Amino acid sequence: MWAMCIKQLSGRWTGVLVIVLASVLVSQAACEDKIGDACDFNVDCSTKGDRLCDLSSPGGYCTIENCNAGSCPDEAVCIAFYPVAFLNHPCDPDLEDTLDCAVPDPSDPDPTNWCNQCTPDELCIQSGFCASKSNTRRWCMRKCSKASDCRDSYECRTTGIEGAEKVLPVDEVVPDQTARFCAPKQ
Numbered sequence: 001m002w003a004m005c006i007k008q009l010s011g012r013w014t015g016v017l018v019i020v021l022a023s024v025l026v027s028q029a030a031c032e033d034k035i036g037d038a039c040d041f042n043v044d045c046s047t048k049g050d051r052l053c054d055l056s057s058p059g060g061y062c063t064i065e066n067c068n069a070g071s072c073p074d075e076a077v078c079i080a081f082y083p084v085a086f087l088n089h090p091c092d093p094d095l096e097d098t099l100d101c102a103v104p105d106p107s108d109p110d111p112t113n114w115c116n117q118c119t120p121d122e123l124c125i126q127s128g129f130c131a132s133k134s135n136t137r138r139w140c141m142r143k144c145s146k147a148s149d150c151r152d153s154y155e156c157r158t159t160g161i162e163g164a165e166k167v168l169p170v171d172e173v174v175p176d177q178t179a180r181f182c183a184p185k186q
Helices: 002-008 011-030
Strands: 052-054 061-063 076-081 122-124 130-132 137-142 154-158 164-166 180-184
Touching: 061 137, 076 180, 137 180
Parallel strands: none
Antiparallel strands: 052 061, 076 137, 076 164, 122 130, 154 180
């Protein structure tokens, strides 16, 4: 049907129609929501399939799953989430897995004096608890510095609480191990 309509138009209008259609297609391809934007479907976040819509968040939340340090877009930061229900074994993130740490002494009644508290399949996160590496979920989350940087129903939260930790580069000393990100209000 479109072909018959185009044949009926003069050559001048055909050129204009082609330019308009090309402009619409290019603008649609370049239009992607940012991390943290509202969504109903994955395609609302990206037409390329490289982002998804997290519908467990209020109004949906455009994100990228399984990120690494430096892999999120500029407006976002990679955050690791550890199940809070399992964060019950204290540890010292400054001493865990270091040579400065002595072997745990079960006869010491104060376990906070021990170090190397985490098992090999756990990580001592900055909030001071051992967290299972296998239960970790990593998501690109919208960066913020204040509450107004986030949508309604969201707050600007700092990592180190509620099992949220900034994903750090591997084998690199990073002075600032915290980040602020938009998260659903509690």
